Amino acid sequence: MLNSKIPEGPLENKWSSYQTKSQLINPANKKKLNVIVVGSGLAGAGAAATLAELGYDVTCFCYQDSARRAHSVAAQGGINAAKNYQHDGDSVWRMFHDTLKGGDFRSREANVYRLAELSAPLIDHYVQQGVPFAREYGGVLANRSFGGVQVQRTFYARGQTGQQLLLAAYSQLYKMKRAQKVAMFPRHEMLDLVVIDGKAKGIIARDLITGQLKRFAADSVVLATGGYSRVFRLSTLAIGCNGSAIWKAHKRGAYFAAPSFTQVHPTALPQTSEAQSKLTLMSESLRNDGRIWVPKKKDDDRRANAIPEEERDYYLERRYPSFGNLAPRDIASRAAKERIDAGYGVGPFKNAVYLDFKHAVERFGIQTIQDRYGNLFKMYKKITGVDAYQEPMQISPAAHFSMGGLWVDYELMTTIPGLYAIGECNFSDHGANRLGANSLLQASIDGYFVLPNTINNYLADELKEDHPTTDHPEFDKAQKEVEQQITKLLTVRGDKTVDHFHRELGKVMWQECAMSRNKEGLGNAISKIKEIRDAFWNEVNVTGGQQEMNTELEKALRLADFLELGLLMCTDAFQREESCGAHFREEYQTDEGEAMRNDKTHAYVSAWAYDNGNFQLHKEPLVFENVQPTVRSYK
Amino acid sequence: MKIVFKIWRQVNSKSQGGFETYEVDGLTEDMSFLEALDYLNERLVQRNEKVIAYEYDCREGICGQCGVFINGRAHGPHDNITTCQLHMRSFKDGETVVVEPWRAAAFPVIKDLVVDRxxxxxxxxxxxxxxxxxxxxxxxxxxxxxxxxxxxxxxxxxxxxxxxxxxxxxxxxxxxxxxxxxxxxxxxxxxxxxxxxxxxxxxxxxxxxxxxxxxxxxxxxxxxxxxxxxxxxxxxxxxxxxxxxxxx
Amino acid sequence: MFLRKTIIALTGLFLCIFLIVHLSANSILVLPEEMARGLYNSYSTTLRESPLIKIVAYVLYLSIVLHVIYALLIVLNNRKAKSKRYLLNRNRENSSWTSQNMGLLGIMILLFIVVHLANFWARIKLGLGENVALDANGHVDVYEVTYSLFRNIYYVVFYTILMIPLGLHLNHGLKSAFKTLGFYHKKGLRVLAKISLVYAAVMAVGFGLIPFIVFLK
Structure with missing residues (x-):
């Protein structure tokens, strides 16, 4: 049933052989084809700009006031590429292997290989677009190392790599807007997908300024809407990040793959109050030079600097001597949780661990550390008022990245023909855990290099079809459903706020479906979420109307979808009876507390179909022809 | 802590706006400024009033979407920060805080504190x-x-x-x-x-x-x-x- | 807008140079009575008779007029750009009062220039008002005009006090003019800021003190 369309032939040749065989469209015909791109982050803006350059007629949407705000902007650390500039034994194969292993062998070989293969040209592309990547005095590009890897292949622009890449993509997008090849709709949120005769043919979007519902028809729809970890409420994501577009697509027939695979980032700032809306991320690159520790004594109330060396537990170095502080994110997060749960946490709420730069400053001097992380230290001081050159930072794990997303084949098409999902909103390359500095990479590769070379294979046939128009009955139907949902929300008039329910949902999700999960907890979570969902629809109060800018309504619409998505996440975590990557089931662990994967029974991608409020599991078996899955050890 | 917010309210770009005063009790110093506004909005919903529109997204100082004029300064009383990085510890208990949208003819107000950039x-x-x-x-x-x-x-x-x-x-x-x-x-x-x-x-x-x-x-x-x-x-x-x- | 700003900068810089010459001439006034009268009058006669200086004088008038007109246009445009003001604006915390009020300072200086021209230029060049006598050397006795004007304490105070806005205006204006014209050398700008301050102080104090010294003679 699930056809991943992986091309035949040896791994190294799959992408090139795919390209030689896929159908082409002549330039004169491309302009007759309209493509909708929802989302304007690295994946969306990259795709929209590149498709426009190729000659397609592109319409691009984002809910923010400008494409430049998309949350790709927040990725700090860098972007990986197998350039081997450091002469340290890196290669496409090694990067492929690292990524596959980092994902705990829960992703497709062919996709991951393509990601590694296209990484080097991507750096060329960004340099050409004017990204000010860090350089050596000699003028060549600089690299640094990153978690889960033993070579230096990460390219970076201070602590603002994501921002610089996004600005490049955004400026390329606006270049094409100037050329009138892209119509840009900021402050528009997609509220439904329109499927005609089984094919994706348009969307319903709400103009966030006027509240007007608008219809947009196209020959193909590309979703690039990012991650959905705001389902936990407290996360490193932007407040507006949501899962609504992919959820609506899921309800219209797109399979949702591995929804429970959520990465928890080890280096965020700890929660300090109930009203908190967000956990600020401190770049993982800090772990290059910072050392993570907790006191050896429980409830040690001394100031960090007053605790002598021999009374500090550098637990990552202790448990994982060969990777130490650079252990992959899932492992570092879980290790922190283990220490905090055991009562060794620090800070006023005992919910943090120390990230200490004392040794790095002693070794390299304050100037070097300032060069490498200056803006991060500054940011830390702005938020906490603490000078991290003098005192260690306090960090804590936080929900960060959704490996899961809409199921896509090798062409990045979902199970709805003509509907594509690119970037974080799909499930493709990261398996059960994403390596640091691979998210910018995947989003960019999908948007710039893959989609523009696969969408033609579908659109070539669409040329012969009638172009859809917005007066098709399916548009009426979809718009009516959206209107009904909005009216329903506005007429509940209960006595609780949207945020109240979001906090409730977040607590359940964080407790039962984050760093460590178990059968009983997930079972309880499912029934609790159902209760919260029912309470939401009966007791929520959304003030204001539909025909105006209404931020409360926007939040309510997003939460309504999160409440359903949370159910699916727990259902998925419930059925996967093994531990792999970020998915850690307490029942499946070694005596030392390491994850126990089960390749015999669980070497598959779970892909869920929506069926009237129920979820049906389909499995895409993962076949490893080139790499033998091994126990993922970073010891 | 308690803060008296004096906030610019404006229905849409065509309407005249004006200041409204809101007394908010129960804030804490660790709250960010935007979280204090979130808190106020939740109180407004409970009173069946329309929420105040203001902008934000990443809340970590990089997206650039947040931004209001707070007590006579862009992004509030400190130099070189964004509104989302401002915390309530920068204000005194009982203080009156004036919140206005960015003012520029090229940045027309869309609603309340939201402007078109x-x-x-x-x-x-x-x-x-x-x-x-x-x-x-x-x-x-x-x-x-x-x-x-x-x-x-x-x-x-x-x-x-x-x-x-x-x-x-x-x-x-x-x-x-x-x-x-x-x-x-x-x-x-x-x-x-x-x-x-x-x-x-x-x-x-x-x-x-x-x-x-x-x-x-x-x-x-x-x-x-x-x-x-x-x-x-x-x-x-x-x-x-x-x-x-x-x-x- | 860039052209207008450039014109303001260039005319401003020219006026800055003019002020140096003007102050050097004025400093003659502080010499002992007889020496000062002779030197000052012969100097001003030379100025009036030199064809080159005539051209310079026209450039000077033009500079003042252009500086004022274009500043006015810029101010009007800037006001349009900021049509609505803040209820509360603590701009003193992020910028100097001077930089926020160049227009106001300019108007004060303009007011001064009008009075100053009426006092001197109108009498000597246009021959308005009471006839100006000749001195022993047959030169127009400009010194006497100055001397008698600064017998009046109100004029002395007016001339002195209005040198404060002049100094402030010059301090901000001189360094800004260079930036408007595209001078962006980092160290150079730091030096320039110091030069502007010294220059403005010398001008304000110099022009401001002389009427007092004359008054006390």
């Missing part, structure tokens, strides 16, 4: 890019770029487009924003081929959008969350003189 996008659209197509790039290390050059480009490129420079400027000048993008691209070898057109077209668009001119008060560099210095404006002027009068 699309003028910035249109400035970028006029040349804030390098017109090379995807797939045409040469090997990244083929062109060497000195560390000093790229560091200076990065200093300018750090702009988050929040609009505080315009908001704080008595002339509502967008010179710092425009200069930052021009200097970022024009100082890199990749940006050189289009350098002259870029500076001329972007500055022309800046004027068409109705921003005022720079009189070097220096307020912008104090409010800029990325600490982009005003010297960038002088550099842009030099680049413009060169493009306009000294040939391409």
């Amino acid at each position: 699309s003028a910035f996008d249109r400035i970028i659209e006029q040349g804030g890019y390098i017109s090379a197509r995807t797939g045409t790039a040469a090997e990244a290390n083929a062109i060497l770029v000195g560390k000093e050059v790229v560091d200076r480009a990065m200093d300018a490129a750090a702009c988050i487009g929040c609009g505080a420079c315009v908001a704080t400027c008595k002339n509502a000048s967008a010179a710092l924003f425009t200069a930052a993008k021009i200097n970022h691209l024009n100082s890199l070898p990749q940006g050189k081929p289009e350098a002259s057109n870029r500076v001329l077209e972007m500055t022309r668009q800046m004027e068409l959008e109705g921003f005022g001119s720079c009189t070097f008060t220096g307020a912008c560099e104090v409010e800029c969350p990325e600490e982009i210095p005003m010297i960038n404006i002088a550099e842009m002027n030099a680049r413009r003189v060169k493009a306009k009068w000294l040939g391409k």
